[in-house]
Amino acid sequence: MRTWNDYKDHVKKVDPETGKDMEEAEEMAAIILAMIEQRQALGLSQRELAHRCGMPQSSIARIESCAAMPKIGTILSVL
Template sequence: MATWNDYKKHVRESNPEIGRDIDEVEERAKIVSAMIDQRHNLNLSQRDLAEMCGLPHSSVARIESGKSSPNLTTLLKIFDTLGLTLTVQTDPHRRMSPITK
């Protein structure tokens, strides 16, 4: 395989269940990346963001490092603080960005 995208296509074709897992991980990464980018744009440290959200610093650090996935309540609290909106998509065929400012 020449690229990561070629490999993902191969996996999706040979094992759709694992392909869906890859898609889920990539969507989660987009959400966390948007959170980190916006935190940086606002010149906030992880500790600043945690304090503003009323969360332990370790929670924000674990989410940003990919060591844990936030529950929806925590994610919405962080996004609200950062001025981001999370869009929940119920139609898998309708493509949209899951994050808006």
């Protein structure tokens, strides 16, 4: 296996459930990256974004570091 995609394809063949989990994690990471990029493009700190969303800054930090998997409603409120 030479690339990440080769490895994912291998995992999907060997263990489809784990392959699905990998895809979901990548999709969530892409959403979080877009959120971080948009926050930075707007010139907002985590604290300012948290205030606008009515949540603690620590929640934004956990989401952005992928330490917590937010519910879709939380992501929508941040976006």
